[in-house]
Amino acid sequence: MGDPRIPVLAIDGPSGSGKGTVARALAATLGWHLLDSGALYRLVGLAGERAGLAADDEAGHAALAATLPVTFGQTAAGEERILLAGEEVTALIRAETAGRRASEVAAFPAVRRALVDRQHAFRKPPGLVADGRDMGTVIFPDAGLKVFLTASAAARAKRRYHQLQAAGILTDLAVLTEEIAARDTRDANRAVSPLIPAPDSVQIDSTALSARDVINEVLALVRARSSAG
Secondary structure (H helix, E strand, O other), X not given: OOOOOOOEEEEEOOOOOOHHHHHHHHHHHHOOEEEEHHHHHHHHHHHHHHOOOOOOOHXXXXXXXXXXXXXXXXXXXXXXXXXEOOEEOOOHHHOHHHHHHHHHHOOOHHHHHHHHHHHHOOOOOOOEEEEEOOHHHHHOOOOOEEEEEEOOHHHHHHHHHHHHHHOOOOOOHHHHHHHHXXXXXXXXXXXXXXXXXXXXXXXXXXXXXXXXXXXXXXXXXXXXXXXXX
């Protein structure tokens, strides 16, 4: 779990709940490191596809996960930059096809085990904002604050639809809604690290909230916990 003296804010939730946007903003505001665990699974899926692995090849994907040559960074403008074996893949892994593949490989216990130490390594001073699906339940169960962010499937599909449109990617809202529902089912019912709220998490339904509303709510929780010592 890394050094327990280093604070962790764990943000979990389903696809499209807004946790990525919220986590990035909170990390920037707090001056903490950011772990986008979903990007790791997307990278494993992409690497597996490029290596010609069958979608059900658990051992092959686990081997890739253990040796994934990935670099996380930022552009001069502060935008996210992800390199796989030196190649810029930031946009590629945000595509819907990468999301589907990520959900499939994330169900492999061997892949999840292979990525545990890599995720723990993100825990560095002064603190870490960890975004994913099992951050508060499995990866950082000792996190000082755990948030489970959700929203209705319809709201999440609309958000993702608008994000893709803004990026110039054409998609169908009905198909997107079905894909999100299918991913919810896979994530919630996988045998290892299913998507469930940690018992001590604060649950926030963002269906009717803006990203700024959620960010402010979580910041208030962080500051309240800090004041309480």
